[in-house]
Amino acid sequence: MSTRFTRAIVRAPGATYSAGITNSTLGAPVLATALEQHARYVAALESCGLAVTALPADLAYPDGCFVEDTAIVTPTAGIVTRPGAATRAGETGAIASALSRFFPALGRIEAPGTVDGGDICQTDVGFLIGVSARTSEAGARQLAGLLADLGFQSILLDIRHCAGLLHLKTGMSYLGDGRMAVAPDLPALPGLDRYEQVVLSPSERYAANCVRINDRVLVPAHHVRFADELARLGYEPLPLEMSEFQKMDGGLSCLSLRF
Numbered sequence: 001m002s003t004r005f006t007r008a009i010v011r012a013p014g015a016t017y018s019a020g021i022t023n024s025t026l027g028a029p030v031l032a033t034a035l036e037q038h039a040r041y042v043a044a045l046e047s048c049g050l051a052v053t054a055l056p057a058d059l060a061y062p063d064g065c066f067v068e069d070t071a072i073v074t075p076t077a078g079i080v081t082r083p084g085a086a087t088r089a090g091e092t093g094a095i096a097s098a099l100s101r102f103f104p105a106l107g108r109i110e111a112p113g114t115v116d117g118g119d120i121c122q123t124d125v126g127f128l129i130g131v132s133a134r135t136s137e138a139g140a141r142q143l144a145g146l147l148a149d150l151g152f153q154s155i156l157l158d159i160r161h162c163a164g165l166l167h168l169k170t171g172m173s174y175l176g177d178g179r180m181a182v183a184p185d186l187p188a189l190p191g192l193d194r195y196e197q198v199v200l201s202p203s204e205r206y207a208a209n210c211v212r213i214n215d216r217v218l219v220p221a222h223h224v225r226f227a228d229e230l231a232r233l234g235y236e237p238l239p240l241e242m243s244e245f246q247k248m249d250g251g252l253s254c255l256s257l258r259f
Contacts, residue, residue, distance in 0.1 A: 014057030084134030113139030118167030130168025209251030
């Protein structure tokens, strides 16, 4: 199942974190608070039963804590991406080294294609691949080919016209059980009609990026209506403070590679 995991890779933010890429108007992140929130995030992963590999911060890459963008990990293979922001290109080296401990051979996205992991949503029937400002159509098609070689089906979704979506998973997350959490303004995209959609309220749109891990669902703290809806559906929500990562356009899924 695409929601069952035993391991995760993370990287804490470093002293240069506030120099990362963001379009947020929420103000500059407070590093000390970000580190506290990241530590609680790691503890949450461990409480869900995951063995966590923690990489050291790299001051050369302010966005390096958002490790999800650097790789796609399936149950049998890892694929190193080619991030769409040029300043993030060097992040993949350390991630490839970490993944090579678990997978004997790694696939790679090659130039000129670009792929950010935040645009990739794995479900129980395959992968949804967002074509965005960060993931090019060439990169998306490369990834679909690599996934096909591994036996997975993919659907490409063009979200370049969708205001407010940095990545595909900014607006959706797979909850398992044939359900998808979706932002209230997410347009009808090909293939989404096969899922039961749990639509968030406009005031809780940020929580569309949540993470189902084994028997729990990590959700941003203070999104009470969504957490209550998850509980009503039989899930166990685990709220986490995310303020300092939201300031840098990051969400819960961004902070780990789970496999």
